[in-house]
Amino acid sequence: MTDHPLKTLIEAADRAITAEDFDTLMDFYTDDAVLVIAPGRLATGKAAIRDAFVAIAAYFGNSVRVSQGDMQVLEGGDTALVIMETFVHSAGPDGKEVTETRRATYVFRLDGDTWRCAVDNSYGTTLLDQSAPSTGAE
Amino acid sequence: MTDHPLKTLIEAADRAITAEDFDTLMDFYTDDAVLVIAPGRLATGKAAIRDAFVAIAAYFGNSVRVSQGDMQVLEGGDTALVIMETFVHSAGPDGKEVTETRRATYVFRLDGDTWRCAVDNSYGTTLLDQSAPSTGAE
Numbered sequence: 001m002t003d004h005p006l007k008t009l010i011e012a013a014d015r016a017i018t019a020e021d022f023d024t025l026m027d028f029y030t031d032d033a034v035l036v037i038a039p040g041r042l043a044t045g046k047a048a049i050r051d052a053f054v055a056i057a058a059y060f061g062n063s064v065r066v067s068q069g070d071m072q073v074l075e076g077g078d079t080a081l082v083i084m085e086t087f088v089h090s091a092g093p094d095g096k097e098v099t100e101t102r103r104a105t106y107v108f109r110l111d112g113d114t115w116r117c118a119v120d121n122s123y124g125t126t127l128l129d130q131s132a133p134s135t136g137a138e
Numbered sequence: 139m140t141d142h143p144l145k146t147l148i149e150a151a152d153r154a155i156t157a158e159d160f161d162t163l164m165d166f167y168t169d170d171a172v173l174v175i176a177p178g179r180l181a182t183g184k185a186a187i188r189d190a191f192v193a194i195a196a197y198f199g200n201s202v203r204v205s206q207g208d209m210q211v212l213e214g215g216d217t218a219l220v221i222m223e224t225f226v227h228s229a230g231p232d233g234k235e236v237t238e239t240r241r242a243t244y245v246f247r248l249d250g251d252t253w254r255c256a257v258d259n260s261y262g263t264t265l266l267d268q269s270a271p272s273t274g275a276e
Binding site: 030031032033034036042044070072074075076077079080081083084085103104105107109118119121124125127128130 | 168169170171172174180182208210212213214215217218219221222223241242243245247256257259262263265266268
């Protein structure tokens with residue numbers, strides 16, 4: 001079985017995150033994409049998403065590495081929901097690698113023959129663990 | 139705080155499911171939408187989705203009622219990911235109501251000024267509980 005094109009794409013985006021190549025990373029997003037930085041904190045649009053990735057890299061002492069596990073792709077025409085096991089590796093306080101496992105939800109749109117990410121929510125359905133519901137506004 | 143338009147829309151779709159008004163229900167979907175009937179089982183396109191809802195209603199002895207809890211909407215331009223607590227009520231073997239709670243993931247597309255569902259996955263990230271990954275093909 002060959003990998004789904006979105007698997008290849010997400011792996012390339014992960015490499016860009018690890019390399020802190022944020023210009024390349026922005027090619028993976030639609031112009032008006034939204035990123036969940038943390039539950040309740042959103043970045044909307046490429047400029048804000050780029051700033052967020054720079055801040056996240058600095059927060060983790062430039063040690064972030066992202067990798068992926070199992071994935072499920074649900075395609076409805078030019079729109080796809082990806083459900084994906086995501087591992088966020090970073091250096092802990094003692095320098096040893098710490099790994100956080102998430103079940104992410106990514107929404108991609110087909111733009112010509114290129115899939116681009118419109119919603120990047122690595123927190124998946126755990127957003128519902130928050131007490132105050134949000135309606136997507138900052 | 140006024141409700142998000144997608145909350146109103148999803149509640150209207152739930153009423154159509156309860157009323158088994160599947161023609162009205164189909165208006166909520168894009169033409170090439172995909173529905174997760176059960177983990178690993180997909181229905182793609184309005185005709186297949188309609189058939190699936192008829193079969194689901196029959197399976198539950200025409201007693202299905204759907205309601206919603208907390209929701210989070212993540213809007214990236216004309217594409218929105220909805221993370222929603224979903225309650226599926228049906229009659230159990232003894233006639234008493236049984237409620238299953240899910241954390242659903244719905245993807246909506248803005249078509250003119252109307253949101254339509256492109257991916258209906260009431261199982262959320264629990265799809266990863268399956269052993270065999272799927273790439274979206276039946």
